[in-house]
Each structure stands twice: as C-alpha cells, then as structure tokens.
Amino acid sequence: MTLAKASAAVTSWPTELKLDAEKRVLAVSFDDGQSFALPAELLRVMSPSAEVQGHSPEQRVTVPGKKAVRIVKLDPVGNYAVRITFDDGHDTGLYVWGYLRDLGENQEARFQSYLEELAAKGLTR
Numbered sequence: 001m002t003l004a005k006a007s008a009a010v011t012s013w014p015t016e017l018k019l020d021a022e023k024r025v026l027a028v029s030f031d032d033g034q035s036f037a038l039p040a041e042l043l044r045v046m047s048p049s050a051e052v053q054g055h056s057p058e059q060r061v062t063v064p065g066k067k068a069v070r071i072v073k074l075d076p077v078g079n080y081a082v083r084i085t086f087d088d089g090h091d092t093g094l095y096v097w098g099y100l101r102d103l104g105e106n107q108e109a110r111f112q113s114y115l116e117e118l119a120a121k122g123l124t125r
Contacts, residue, residue, distance in 0.1 A: 014097050017082060023070040026084070028100050036104025041125070044069045044086050045114055046103060047093035062114070064123035 016029040026043060029035040045052070045063045054060050066088070075083040077094050085091040103110065118124065 012097070012101055014100065017074055019071055019074070023072070023087075026071060026074075028104060030101065034101075034104070036100075036107070038100070038103055038107065039111075040069050040071045040086065041066050042103065042107055042111055042114075043071070043084060043095070044088070044090060046110060047084075047090060048095060048099055049090070049093035051090070051092055062117045062121055062123060064118060064121075065125065067125035 012034070013031045014028055015031050016027070018027045018029075019025070020027070024040045026038045026040065027035060028038060044066045047053070047063075052061050052063060070087045072085045072087050075085070077083050081094040081096040082100075083091060083094055115125075
C-alpha cells in the first residue's frame with residue numbers, strides 16, 4: 001500500500017506499508033528514510049484498540065497466544081491510520097502513523113515488556 005502525504009500535522013509520514021509473503025511482518029517505510037519491520041505478533045498484542053488498551057493503563061489487557069498470528073488485510077482509514085485485520089478476527093485497532101513509528105522505534109523494549117508481562121501472569125506466547 002503506497003500512501004500519499006496529506007497532512008503537515010504528522011512529522012514523519014509513512015510512504016509504504018508492505019506485508020511479507022507469509023503475512024507475519026509489516027514493513028513500514030517513512031519519508032525521512034526510516035523503515036521498520038513490525039512482527040504481526042507485536043502489532044496484535046500492542047493493538048491500540050480499547051479491547052487491548054482499555055480506557056486507562058490499569059485496564060490494559062495482556063494478550064497471550066499470538067505467536068503465530070498473521071495479518072489478513074490492511075485497510076486505510078482516512079489519511080491518518082491503517083486498520084489491521086488479523087487471522088484471529090481482531091480488527092478494531094486503528095494504527096495511526098505516529099503509533100506505527102513508535103512501535104518501530106521501541107519494538108525491542110515493548111516486546112521485552114510484553115514477554116515479562118506474560119511470564120508474570122503465567123501466560124505463553
């Protein structure tokens with residue numbers, strides 16, 4: 001999916017979203033030359049949806065069992081986000097460009113934190 005720049009409010013605009021052949025990695029390229037390979041598992045367990053994030057930090061849900069999740073489709077939402085549909089049926093998160101950038105820049109720390117949450121709750125990937 002190639003994206004056209006439409007807003008000056010976003011400091012770094014994605015120029016391309018591309019799924020790998022197995023639909024387990026979303027490559028996101030930005031207009032400043034940065035690019036990130038975001039695993040479907042990370043995108044799913046860090047979904048910005050209320051179902052995962054809740055309405056406050058205390059309500060955030062640790063989502064187990066998503067190691068093999070795949071991305072079924074990508075749907076643009078206006079000129080500010082993408083809706084990702086996963087093969088487990090989850091499709092309520094709107095991934096705004098800044099959030100995708102944040103996930104890319106901080107994916108190691110976020111994934112490590114996720115693994116620690118799973119371990120603390122006795123859950124598995």
